[in-house]
Amino acid sequence: MQTTYEAIIGLEVHAQLKTSSKAFCACSTTYGAMPNVNVCPVCLGHPGTLPVLNRNLVEWIVKMGLATNCHIRERSSFSRKNYFYSDLPKGYQISQFADPICYGGSVEIETEEGPKHIGITRIHMEEDSGKSIHDLDIDTLVDLNRAGVPLIEIVSEPDIRTAREAYLYLQHIRQILVYLDICDGNLEEGSLRCDANISIRPVGQTTFGTKTEVKNLNSFRNVEKAIQFEIARQIALVEGGAAVQQVTMLWDASRQETRVMRSKEQAHDYRYFAEPDLVHVVVDESWKQRLHSALPELGLAKRRRFVSQFGLPAYDAAVLTDDAEVAAWYEASCAHLNAQGPEAYKAVSNWIMTDVMRIMGQNKVSISNAGLSPEQLASLVDVVQDGTISSKSAKDVFAAMLGTTKTASELVQELGLRQESDEGLLRQLVEDVLRDNPDNLEKYRGGKSNLLGFFVGQVIKRSGGSANPALVTSIMKEALEQPTM
Amino acid sequence: MISFTEDRQRFLDGSLSVSQRVEQCLAAIANQAQLNAFLHVDADGVRAAAAASDERYRAGLARPLEGCILAVKDNMSVKGMPMTCASRILEGFMPLYTATAVERLIDAGAVVIGKTNMDEFAMGSSNETSAYGVVRNPHDPSRVPGGSSGGSAVAVAAGLCHASLGSDTGGSIRQPAAFCGVVGFKPTYGVVSRYGLTAFASSLDHVGPFAPTMADAQAVFDVMAGADAMDSTSVPTPEAQPMPPIDGLKVGVLEESYITGCDQDIQDAYAAAIEKLRQMGATIVPVQLQHEQAWVPTYFILATAEASSNLARFDGVRYGKRFESDVDIVTETRSRGFGTEVQRRIMLGTYVLSSGYHDAYYTRAQKARRLIADMYNNVFTQVDVILLPTTPTSAFEIGAKQSDPVAMWLSDYYTVSANIAGIPAVSVPVGTDTAGLPIGLQVQGPVFADAMVLAVAAQV
Numbered sequence A: 001m002q003t004t005y006e007a008i009i010g011l012e013v014h015a016q017l018k019t020s021s022k023a024f025c026a027c028s029t030t031y032g033a034m035p036n037v038n039v040c041p042v043c044l045g046h047p048g049t050l051p052v053l054n055r056n057l058v059e060w061i062v063k064m065g066l067a068t069n070c071h072i073r074e075r076s077s078f079s080r081k082n083y084f085y086s087d088l089p090k091g092y093q094i095s096q097f098a099d100p101i102c103y104g105g106s107v108e109i110e111t112e113e114g115p116k117h118i119g120i121t122r123i124h125m126e127e128d129s130g131k132s133i134h135d136l137d138i139d140t141l142v143d144l145n146r147a148g149v150p151l152i153e154i155v156s157e158p159d160i161r162t163a164r165e166a167y168l169y170l171q172h173i174r175q176i177l178v179y180l181d182i183c184d185g186n187l188e189e190g191s192l193r194c195d196a197n198i199s200i201r202p203v204g205q206t207t208f209g210t211k212t213e214v215k216n217l218n219s220f221r222n223v224e225k226a227i228q229f230e231i232a233r234q235i236a237l238v239e240g241g242a243a244v245q246q247v248t249m250l251w252d253a254s255r256q257e258t259r260v261m262r263s264k265e266q267a268h269d270y271r272y273f274a275e276p277d278l279v280h281v282v283v284d285e286s287w288k289q290r291l292h293s294a295l296p297e298l299g300l301a302k303r304r305r306f307v308s309q310f311g312l313p314a315y316d317a318a319v320l321t322d323d324a325e326v327a328a329w330y331e332a333s334c335a336h337l338n339a340q341g342p343e344a345y346k347a348v349s350n351w352i353m354t355d356v357m358r359i360m361g362q363n364k365v366s367i368s369n370a371g372l373s374p375e376q377l378a379s380l381v382d383v384v385q386d387g388t389i390s391s392k393s394a395k396d397v398f399a400a401m402l403g404t405t406k407t408a409s410e411l412v413q414e415l416g417l418r419q420e421s422d423e424g425l426l427r428q429l430v431e432d433v434l435r436d437n438p439d440n441l442e443k444y445r446g447g448k449s450n451l452l453g454f455f456v457g458q459v460i461k462r463s464g465g466s467a468n469p470a471l472v473t474s475i476m477k478e479a480l481e482q483p484t485m
Numbered sequence B: 001m002i003s004f005t006e007d008r009q010r011f012l013d014g015s016l017s018v019s020q021r022v023e024q025c026l027a028a029i030a031n032q033a034q035l036n037a038f039l040h041v042d043a044d045g046v047r048a049a050a051a052a053s054d055e056r057y058r059a060g061l062a063r064p065l066e067g068c069i070l071a072v073k074d075n076m077s078v079k080g081m082p083m084t085c086a087s088r089i090l091e092g093f094m095p096l097y098t099a100t101a102v103e104r105l106i107d108a109g110a111v112v113i114g115k116t117n118m119d120e121f122a123m124g125s126s127n128e129t130s131a132y133g134v135v136r137n138p139h140d141p142s143r144v145p146g147g148s149s150g151g152s153a154v155a156v157a158a159g160l161c162h163a164s165l166g167s168d169t170g171g172s173i174r175q176p177a178a179f180c181g182v183v184g185f186k187p188t189y190g191v192v193s194r195y196g197l198t199a200f201a202s203s204l205d206h207v208g209p210f211a212p213t214m215a216d217a218q219a220v221f222d223v224m225a226g227a228d229a230m231d232s233t234s235v236p237t238p239e240a241q242p243m244p245p246i247d248g249l250k251v252g253v254l255e256e257s258y259i260t261g262c263d264q265d266i267q268d269a270y271a272a273a274i275e276k277l278r279q280m281g282a283t284i285v286p287v288q289l290q291h292e293q294a295w296v297p298t299y300f301i302l303a304t305a306e307a308s309s310n311l312a313r314f315d316g317v318r319y320g321k322r323f324e325s326d327v328d329i330v331t332e333t334r335s336r337g338f339g340t341e342v343q344r345r346i347m348l349g350t351y352v353l354s355s356g357y358h359d360a361y362y363t364r365a366q367k368a369r370r371l372i373a374d375m376y377n378n379v380f381t382q383v384d385v386i387l388l389p390t391t392p393t394s395a396f397e398i399g400a401k402q403s404d405p406v407a408m409w410l411s412d413y414y415t416v417s418a419n420i421a422g423i424p425a426v427s428v429p430v431g432t433d434t435a436g437l438p439i440g441l442q443v444q445g446p447v448f449a450d451a452m453v454l455a456v457a458a459q460v
Helices: A056-069 A163-179 A222-241 A284-295 A299-310 A315-322 A322-336 A342-361 A374-385 A389-401 A407-413 A425-435 A437-443 A449-464 A468-479 B004-011 B018-031 B042-061 B100-107 B150-157 B174-178 B212-225 B264-279 B293-313 B327-335 B339-351 B359-380 B405-410 B416-421 B450-457
Strands: A006-015 A079-082 A092-095 A102-111 A114-127 A131-133 A141-143 A150-156 A191-200 A212-215 A246-253 A258-263 B037-039 B069-073 B111-116 B163-167 B181-188 B204-212 B250-254 B283-287 B386-390 B425-432 B438-444
Touching: A006 A163, A006 A222, A006 B438, A056 A102, A056 A150, A056 A163, A056 A284, A056 A425, A056 B163, A079 B293, A092 A114, A102 A163, A114 A163, A150 B163, A163 A222, A163 A299, A191 A222, A191 B174, A212 A222, A212 A258, A222 A246, A222 A258, A299 A315, A299 A322, A299 A342, A315 A342, A315 B204, A322 A342, A322 A374, A322 B037, A342 A374, A374 A389, A374 A407, A389 A407, A389 B339, A407 B386, A425 A437, A425 A449, A425 A468, A437 A468, A449 A468, B004 B042, B004 B212, B018 B037, B018 B042, B018 B069, B018 B111, B037 B150, B042 B111, B069 B100, B069 B150, B100 B111, B100 B163, B150 B163, B150 B174, B150 B293, B163 B181, B163 B212, B174 B181, B174 B425, B174 B438, B181 B212, B181 B450, B204 B212, B204 B405, B212 B450, B264 B283, B264 B386, B264 B425, B264 B438, B283 B359, B293 B339, B293 B359, B293 B405, B293 B416, B339 B359, B359 B416, B386 B450, B438 B450
Parallel strands: A212 A246, B069 B111, B069 B163, B250 B283, B250 B386
Antiparallel strands: A006 A150, A006 A191, A079 A092, A102 A114, A114 A150, A131 A141, A191 A212, A246 A258, B037 B111, B163 B204, B181 B204, B181 B425, B386 B438, B425 B438
């Protein structure tokens, strides 16, 4: 009988915090500066310098801990992780080891099979290293602008079972970081980095298999692919009668495969010990409470609220709340509607998910730079809802609106797109059409009821295209039903 | 020796100028070059600063330490002066900033004359591990000045400056102070900022002064002390407690078994000092300082563990001397840039932190550290201060202990426990032995009792 396997996956996510200064000195963290400009004696590791903890780092990691339902340790401490590397100025990284500031949390992800809890083992503070540039023909070059930039490491419990779940979990963590406005969440630029610990076991077995660590998962697509590849590699090994070795693997995106980076024997001995240059980090109850009450509504809660408050389909709510800025923009648009109601809310959603997001994608801009304001979009939805213009004309109004501050009503006026809804005028046109088409009227009354469309079309034609089709139809029906004229 | 508190009167009444004193010091440094006390002398800089100080005295704007001629141990950053830590690996290194302690002294009017020789990275008790040659004891040039702050002790003892700064990780101020016959003070941990002091063992490192008299040491200390935003482990200056009169003061003294290893002359000096205090009305209380067999091992495990990490930054990549290699610049630089004692301690420290040995050594040493601190806390419920020898011997011959590192390490027996517990301790000169070599005795007090320790030591 064929053995079926399940994968046991835990993720270590490193998030670079977007504090304006570094973790332990006052240097700027601006990305993209000339190499070795954002440096000082402290982050260059000059003799005699000492680290001074950035209070924002503590505040922000506590927010992340609270947002992921972690316990916050009242007294935590820093340790030194010792290793030599040319881009590590002090020869050690200041990190947390034995007593991370956040621990024992969990997040809920929405999988295709329903909601699932993923445990958070710990979240701790540390500093980034510099950057080594090896791929030039000359010597290795070192840029220390990044050295000392604050990182938090979010370690999950081995609760993840599939590559898809890993992807969803990472998306979720990213969303929380972005919602809290503490990290850019950009995998490609390295402000978010992910390593995966993976093992497999036959379904039903309770003990864990030997795990491998896969590094260099630098895009969401790669996270899913690399984990899939590694699971398949491990299953093939075991099926072939071999054993999984405890190794560190590197994902090679160009070859779409994992390969061994270092074996267990080559693993570093980091010689952790308590950092003697820093005192304990103390987060008292009142500080914690203050941060807790200042937490913003997070993605999942917002998504659920959008469904209940605006009557949106789950899909719309998920798309709109993926980005906190889009969600806020959506809510602002709805607030500006004259006609409140599920129909209008859904119309706003449709505009954002199609036209607005198309512009954002094409121009690679955020929603605030898409070319229109929430007030403008609301005015557009209003003029469609109240029948001033047809939904076909609305597309033209939308196009004309971009880059201006004009409301939909102003543009309808300017473009002459107003729909004719004057009943007296339309009734006159209906009468004219019926009078001028006695043959067809005869046929209609003889049973050819599908001629209704013809009559309506004639009216719209005579109006120059501006007649409100719904209104014309109802007047026409009424006229046709009258026995004589 | 020249005392600043005495000279200050002369500077004020105009009978002596700072510039004159600086010229005398520069001449003395040149005349006594064989002592090898200085690694760098900033003649131009100190002359300019002295002229400015004289101007202030004339204008009636003299600050508390105006014209105090200061020598700084070469493991502290002074902008504009090279810093080597007496190591090849920092040859040619120019610091980008000035250490907080030095900065405060300069801001109070001190003028820096130069940087003093020391054991390489402050690792040694004899000043023989300097890459730039041994420092000689002015009382007998065939003998060591002690270490690691040997140059700073000699600079004061030989009258080459008013006061100097040293660092004390296991006795590196007090032991050379005793060997050279000057006052050497290690304050409470954190009271003087470590910012700018090249770290040897961060949790044990202290900055402190050498001076001819207790009053001079106090004057320098008062200016340096106080919290520093650049050092998270620094603490505010302890509030001055009213000094209890010696009459009625409880002075803890060591039972005989603790001092039988000392030279007879030192035992005699110790007994004489006890008698002196008793006659002044002090209550003499024999105390047991427990875990004494653990002091030196605990110290060496913690100090070397931290040193192995602190010295990792010296890799030839960003600053200092780089020894080129086709294979590995870092290995080449560290193998050739560090001396034998430094390499020995880095290896020992790496070993005690490595996985599989960490618990047996480092973790146990941390526990021992707590026991030693608790022991002191307990003793200080019974006595106000403790009087003890600074060293078991007077200055030894150059080369005498070089082949036996453990014997050298054991010479720190009376000093390391104050570093482990972070308590204030001062070494005060109490005369000479039969060979004419200085003897120092030590006063230790509870954490933050810095003022009391100095006041009692002034009476010894």
